[in-house]
Amino acid sequence: MNEFMTKLQNIVAEPRLLLDEPMAKHTTFRIGGPADYLVLPASSEEVAAVQAAAREYAVPVIALGNGSNLLVRDGGIRGLVIKIGETMGYMRKSDTTVIAGAGASLGDISRFAACSGLKGMEFAVGIPGSIGGAVFMNAGAYEGEIGNIVSAVTAVCPGNDLKRFTHAEIEFGYRHSAFQSNGCIVCEVEISLSEGDSGSIENRMGDYTSRRNAKQPIEMPSAGSTFKRPPGHFAGTLIEQAGLKGFRVGGAQVSEKHAGFIVNAGGATAKDVMALITEVQRKVYDKFRIKLQPEVRVIGED
Numbered sequence: 001m002n003e004f005m006t007k008l009q010n011i012v013a014e015p016r017l018l019l020d021e022p023m024a025k026h027t028t029f030r031i032g033g034p035a036d037y038l039v040l041p042a043s044s045e046e047v048a049a050v051q052a053a054a055r056e057y058a059v060p061v062i063a064l065g066n067g068s069n070l071l072v073r074d075g076g077i078r079g080l081v082i083k084i085g086e087t088m089g090y091m092r093k094s095d096t097t098v099i100a101g102a103g104a105s106l107g108d109i110s111r112f113a114a115c116s117g118l119k120g121m122e123f124a125v126g127i128p129g130s131i132g133g134a135v136f137m138n139a140g141a142y143e144g145e146i147g148n149i150v151s152a153v154t155a156v157c158p159g160n161d162l163k164r165f166t167h168a169e170i171e172f173g174y175r176h177s178a179f180q181s182n183g184c185i186v187c188e189v190e191i192s193l194s195e196g197d198s199g200s201i202e203n204r205m206g207d208y209t210s211r212r213n214a215k216q217p218i219e220m221p222s223a224g225s226t227f228k229r230p231p232g233h234f235a236g237t238l239i240e241q242a243g244l245k246g247f248r249v250g251g252a253q254v255s256e257k258h259a260g261f262i263v264n265a266g267g268a269t270a271k272d273v274m275a276l277i278t279e280v281q282r283k284v285y286d287k288f289r290i291k292l293q294p295e296v297r298v299i300g301e302d
């Protein structure tokens with residue numbers, strides 16, 4: 001056993017430390033080769049300690065939430081994956097603010113807010129990510145955006161400081177936040193909501209859920225919308241108009257239900273998905289002269 005491994009074992013006990021862990025088990029695409037090391041920290045102190053160990057041994061680090069916006073390549077990840085999941089999934093309420101561990105799921109937080117009579121989080125109920133991943137991506141749906149309700153974030157930053165970011169310091173933009181370039185790992189999120197009636201909040205959540213179920217291929221593995229929305233257009237409409245609905249490369253397919261999604265129709269590899277992304281970009285560009293930019297983040301090696 002190597003020294004780095006021993007060091008990790010002293011920070012996170014065995015069931016929360018995995019070796020050669022298939023990333024297909026940790027992504028909603030159900031695709032991805034093995035990560036050398038994967039840890040499931042239970043506190044920001046553990047995140048800081050694990051990150052310090054990785055720095056000491058020059059092991060590259062990547063943070064993971066629920067893996068719902070990720071394509072991990074078939075060769076997997078050389079280095080350490082820090083999965084901020086259920087082990088950091090706590091939630092509490094203080095007046096009209098919800099304070100959540102970065103691993104709490106958007107669905108759970110939305111339901112917790114509804115039960116607490118707090119409105120503003122309904123739009124996020126069907127987004128299958130963690131609040132940490134949602135801050136990183138500035139996830140949004142149905143005219144709502146995480147950046148509109150997050151008032152502050154606590155993160156472990158390179159150098160190991162636990163830093164509190166104000167709303168302005170997070171620099172939210174369309175599917176953008178400062179966390180995409182500052183190397184910090186989101187550990188806790190403060191969400192500012194307002195008082196509302198639980199019944200109406202639940203009705204709105206029910207409405208969003210049925211709209212999502214009717215339109216999106218949620219019964220198949222995917223990473224959600226494959227491409228960002230090009231200004232003035234919808235990626236799914238352009239892809240459909242380019243005649244690509246149902247188009248396949250290996251096990252990867254442009255969804256028959258919603259052309260904005262690439263789905264794993266069975267046994268897809270990351271190589272299949274990448275080839276399909278390139279083909280979709282090429283055909284849409286040929287027809288409309290619009291270059292689609294992936295929203296899905298691609299990591300790992302071939």
Ligand SMILES: Cc1cc2nc3c(=O)[nH]c(=O)nc-3n(C[C@H](O)[C@H](O)[C@H](O)COP(=O)(O)OP(=O)(O)OC[C@H]3O[C@@H](n4cnc5c(N)ncnc54)[C@H](O)[C@@H]3O)c2cc1C
Nearest residue numbers: 065066067068069129130132133134136139140141186224
């Ligand atoms: C069926 C389906 C529907 C979807 N619908 C929507 C939608 O309506 N709107 C929308 O915006 N998205 C949608 N998505 C995409 C996805 O759910 C969101 O982007 C979500 O916010 C990603 O969260 P995650 O925890 O899964 O992040 P991951 O996929 O695990 O990670 C995404 C990125 O965030 C980084 N990251 C994750 N956690 C942390 C952390 N704690 N600290 C620092 N960096 C971190 C990762 O390194 C990675 O680069 C959908 C996906 C699916 C599969």
